[in-house]
Amino acid sequence: MSRVLNVAVVGCGIGRSHIVEGYLPNSDKFKVVALCDLNPERLGQVADEFGIERRVVNFDDLLGMDDIDIIDVCTPPGAHLSMVTAALEAGKHVVCEKPLVGSLKEVDAIMALEKSTSGLLMPVFQYRFGDGIEQAKAVIDAGVAGKAYCGTVETMWRREAPYYAVPWRGKWKTELGGVLMGHAIHPHDIFTYLMGDIARMFGRVATRVNPIEVEDVISASLEMKSGALASFTATLGSVDEITRIRLQFENVTIESDHAPYNPGNAPWKILPRNDEVKDRIEALLADWQHVPSRFQTQMARFHDAIEGKGKLPVTSADSRRALELVTAFYHSSSTHQEVVLPLGPDHPLYESWVPAAYR
Incomplete structure (x- = not known):
């Protein structure tokens, strides 16, 4: 026991x-x-x-x-x-x-x-846990999805003055970043969890919604190590709130549930290209056992x-991959250059991405 x-x-x-x-x-x-x-x-x-x-x-x-x-x-x-x-x-x-x-x-x-x-x-x-995301991962890991073509991640959330009334929020020294760190980090992790590592990216960050130190809007274009292409967009100024992940593969299109804070829970759309693929998916998921979502x-x-x-x-390696993307985002935005991953000790932001004025 x-x-x-x-x-x-x-x-x-x-x-x-x-x-x-x-x-x-x-x-x-x-x-x-x-x-x-x-x-x-x-x-x-x-x-x-x-x-x-x-x-x-x-x-x-x-x-x-x-x-x-x-x-x-x-x-x-x-x-x-x-x-x-x-x-x-x-x-x-x-x-x-x-x-x-x-x-x-x-x-x-x-x-x-x-x-x-x-x-x-x-x-x-x-956010990695729940029936929706785990069924999608099962299809991908079994090879049913085939070659990855492209994907998108949209993190459209809403944060206003009451949220930033908490003293440590919106500040570089205590929050260490904005929408990249505290919000979109989850959907971006889901994307790499399903689609693998990032090879290179070009990103921009901006502060357009709230009077805060850190960013609340981001956008990026990415190339995955598989060769697939991707785009990420996030804001904390959306009127409604959704988290949407859409992945296009050789044999399937996969789209997440749009629930902003639990996109992995409800079944995802898994659209087969033909009846043969449909049959393979149905056989794979036939005896599916319910997976409770989130922390459970x-x-x-x-x-x-x-x-x-x-x-x-x-694992901590998963966290490193997430923080590597964050580091690349800030570096790309400030230099207006593409960043090649992975990033090691020789990278200019290896020790900190926080602007020197706020450390």
Whole structure:
């Protein structure tokens, strides 16, 4: 029988969603035994809501608690590096919200640290999970889709003054970026999860919607390593909100559900080119088992990985790929040049993409 792992959640904003969507539906696998937040009022409210008795405001206090198996970091991005590092060095398993860290140098340091510590690190990309995206991936991975031709990603969301009333948002030092980092990073991860690595890109970023330091509009043209072409567009100024991913292959056209914050859940459109392809898809998906979306499945698979029953559902290498795209975006926009990936220590923005004036 699998162990029930004790969890400490750090940050009661998105951390509450981790509890509601991730840990409570997997109560046979996890128990949240501690909460940590700098805001005592919010800490008390969330702890009371879920009957969590252990409440701390000092993150370091968690590191010495021997009964805690997992530290779940749900703080503003600027705090991720120090917390993830300390938790791994303390021998804990770690969950960390996106973005994992704030530069390619930092993610490479985390990946090096993982090799010498006993705990597993799982970054969060909860949009990868659900029936829609997993059926699409099954069709692609089985070779039914055929050669990839092209694809588009549209992240059209809406963020206004109340959103930026939270002090750390919209600022380079604490949010580390704008729509690229906190919003479109999810659909862009879905795209590379399904279509593979990016070979080169030309991108632009702009701040056109809100009076903030970071970008809230982006657009890019990409070439994938497979040779397929792609375009990404995102804004935080849309009137309605959609996330739309459309992929064109030799044998199928695949289009995501348009739900902005859960595009992987509902069945996706998978349009076969002919009856033969249709029959292959129907046979492949005939005995499909429901996959709960978002945190529920990601956390369940994390437990399997800790117990040696499966691989990590999201890895630090996945986070590096996402942050590599972010780095390329900012570099391309500022230089008006195409960027060739992958990016290594010799890249001008390897140590930070944050403008020097804001570091």
